[in-house]
Amino acid sequence: MAHSRVAIVTGAARGIGAAVAQRLAQDGFAVGVIDLTEDSCAATVEAITNKGGQAIGIGADVTDADAVTTAVDRVAGEFGPPTVLVNNAGITRDNLLFRMTEGDWDAVLGVHLRGAFLMSREVQKHQTEQGWGRIVNLSSTSALGNRGQANYSAAKAGMQGFTKTLAIELGKFGVTVNAIAPGFIETDMTAATAARLEVDFEDFKKAAAATIPVQRVGQPADIAALVSFLAGEESGFISGQVIYVAGGPKD
Structure with a gap:
């Protein structure tokens, strides 16, 4: 059946999110590019529009329910109902457990889990009405445990349980939900990790x-x-899966 070709990608100002937004635009989706500030989204939006694609940049804190509602409404108003959602927004606040603060814990769990929950709850309304949808959640190999990342590991493992439950709940509405768990990806985030460890990035x-x-x-x-x-037609019988993209086996 025909369905709207509209996607939303969170944390899309740079890194994986920016690459995902650009690829979906290349695939023919109009893309809502969401990050903390609208200004930060400009480069991704420009990269898409320069190639003839459609995109809108929206500043929103994904942990803020009102901001999420406003952002999704803006995308729907501009392009039509969003049927693809990529929950990519994430932050790190790495530290060993004895040095980790409540703020470090809450911030990381908030952006990853609360953010994915709020975005998914908002977008599923459009997906279920359309009778078709794709949600892709970004997990990480850190879900399997990584020194100095108790908060991030817990959040990324949480994304996997969240994914499996949504797959069960939303399947009957034509919506698949999967998670991708990247290994080492060359981004600003991994460069920042190298800097924190005082190691040359190369x-x-x-x-x-x-x-x-x-x-x-x-x-x-x-x-x-x-x-x-995973956002396309041919993946319709794949749901509730966690796919490790790490150059080798992880799970």
């Missing part, structure tokens, strides 16, 4: 690549390619 990437079976680190485009498939 050395950091080389060391990571040496431990990865395919002998390279991942690129945002590697994630965008899988989102493209």
Whole structure:
């Protein structure tokens, strides 16, 4: 059946989110590009519109229910009902447990889990009305445990349970829900990790690549390619899955 070709990507100002937004635009979706400020979305929107695609940049804090409602309404008003949602927004506040503050914990769990919950709750209204939808949640190999990331690991593992439950609830409405768990991807976030560890980023990437079976680190485009498939027609019998994109087996 025909359905609107409108997608929303959170955390889309840079890195994986930006690559995903651009790939979906290339696939023919009009894209709502969401990040904390509208200004931060400008580069992604420009990259899309310069290639003849359609996009709108929206500043919204995904942990704020009113901001989420307003953002989704704006996308729907501009392009039509959004049927694809990519919950990519995420932050890190890394520290060992004994140094981790309540603020570090709450901020990370808030953006990942509360953000994905609020966005999904808002967008599913449009998906169920259309009788078709795709939700893709970004998890991480850190869900399996990673030193200094008790908050991030808990959030990313939470994304997997959230994904499986939504797949069960929304399947009868023609909506699939899957999670992607990236391994080492070359982004500003991994560069910041290297800086925090006081390691040169090139050395950091080389060391990571040496431990990865395919002998390279991942690129945002590697994630965008899988989102493209999961957001399309041919993935309709895949739901509730966590797919590790890490250059080798992880789970």
